[in-house]
Amino acid sequence: MISSSKKTQRRLAFAAIGAATALVLAGCAEGDGLGNAAGGGEDEGGENGGGDTIQIAYLATGSSLPLFLMAEKYADEVGIDVEMVEVSSGNDSITGVATGQYETGFAGIGSAAYNAFAEDLPVRYVAPMHMGYVEDYFILSSQVAGSAEEGAEIAEDMSDYAGETFAVNGPGVVTEAVLGLALEQVGLSMSDINLEYIPFPDQVPALANGGIVGGILSEPFPTQAENNDAGYRPWSTPDEPPIPFTGILFNTDWAEANPDAATDFMRAYAMAAEELDTGGWDTPEMLDLIEQYTGADPEIVAQSRQHHIHGDLTVDLAQVLELQEFYMEQGSLNYDELIPEEQIWDFSWRDAALGN
Known part of the structure; x- marks a missing residue:
């Protein structure tokens, strides 16, 4: 169970962020796909967030379990203070992270995120959140x-x-x-x-x-x-590497100004990913976390086909590029030439956390 001493705040956040919202969400609709601890990550002020607390946008879905586990179990271990903020869609998360309302959050790998990158907003994918088939x-x-x-x-x-x-x-x-x-x-x-x-x-x-x-x-x-x-479902789960579907976003202005806090966040997140990769997403502890954050019936979740994450937080960028190519073909991107995925994903904080 989630400790009652935790001060995790669950609320629907509605961003009123003007022109930047229009840039991020141009041509896209709502939807995505698919904690706290004592201590003090650094925060040098500026436009981002709430002091030493790292605000994390999440969606109340089982695919967000790596974030739930990080906030409730591993943030304490690395000494960071985090606040989980529920949003209604992945696009709300992208908007909030890109404009500094949240320091970090999740998003499906969709056209809204790609359009944000093309507008040169300070947001990058920094790690996978869940993968699937x-x-x-x-x-x-x-x-x-x-x-x-x-x-x-x-x-x-x-x-x-x-x-x-x-x-x-x-x-x-x-x-x-x-x-x-x-x-x-x-x-x-x-x-x-x-x-x-x-x-x-x-x-x-x-x-x-x-x-x-x-x-x-x-x-x-x-x-x-x-x-x-x-x-x-006409098909069984294949025996091959899963496809990245969602990722963790950083506001890069915040992360570059607060490298210790950003790296500590990634250390805690990597610990959560490792536990899920080795222990599974359907242990009693994980089912309890999903129920606490989403209200989902643990019995149904236990019967479900599991999500996936690599314990070392690796991402096959060739797989991700196929998604960008799809959005280009569908005409949902606000640019005409593919952006190299290496420019969209920044693994520097992951590598620092893992000692790579």
Whole structure:
């Protein structure tokens, strides 16, 4: 259980940040995909944050577990004070970090983040948050396939479903790219389908009644859909490296002005990643953390296909570049030439924390 002595503040943060918000969110909708401790990280003032406290934007989803674990277990160990601030979407996190409302936070690897980088805002990805598989997210309506086995047969070639409706939770977010990758496997493309933007919980009844042929659902919703016979995943989890879906962002103005605090944050985060990588995301302690932060039923979470993170916080930038290429093809980026991923990801604080 989370200690009652913790002063973690959970609240919905609404950023009223003017022109910078427009720059970050241009052409993108709400959605993402998918603590504290005693002590004192340095803070040299300026426009960022609340004194010695590192404010962290998070979304109440199980994929944010590395942040929950870092805040509740490892921030104390490295001697930093953190405040967890719940936001309503990954785009809110990007906006808040880019404008200095939060020192750090999460975001799906989507077009809003890429557009922020292109605008030269002081925000960079610095570590992965969770990784996963297309096969774990793509689900077909039970009106199309009455079982996982039938779904696997149908998924061999779904060209007959051109013009039908599929769903993701929002435009320009990582789940849209995941759908694009799934459609490639079934013989379709994004231009072949009718795409609807439907929140994850609302996709479950849409799958059940055939309102959508298929969709991209983040856990625990695909497991709920399968338990309720609303839909079925046609594929098992593959035995291959997972794809990065979300990442940790730093406000680089803050991180460069406070290198000790930024590195200590990364030390604590790396400890959390190592524990999850070696011990799993579904231990009783982890299920308790997810329930405390998200309200999710631990029984359903325990049945869900697990998220992933590398204990050494490595990211395959070639995999990530495929996501940027997808957004470029979809016309959701505010620039015309691909940005090298090495410019978007800054691993200097990770390397300092790990002694690389």
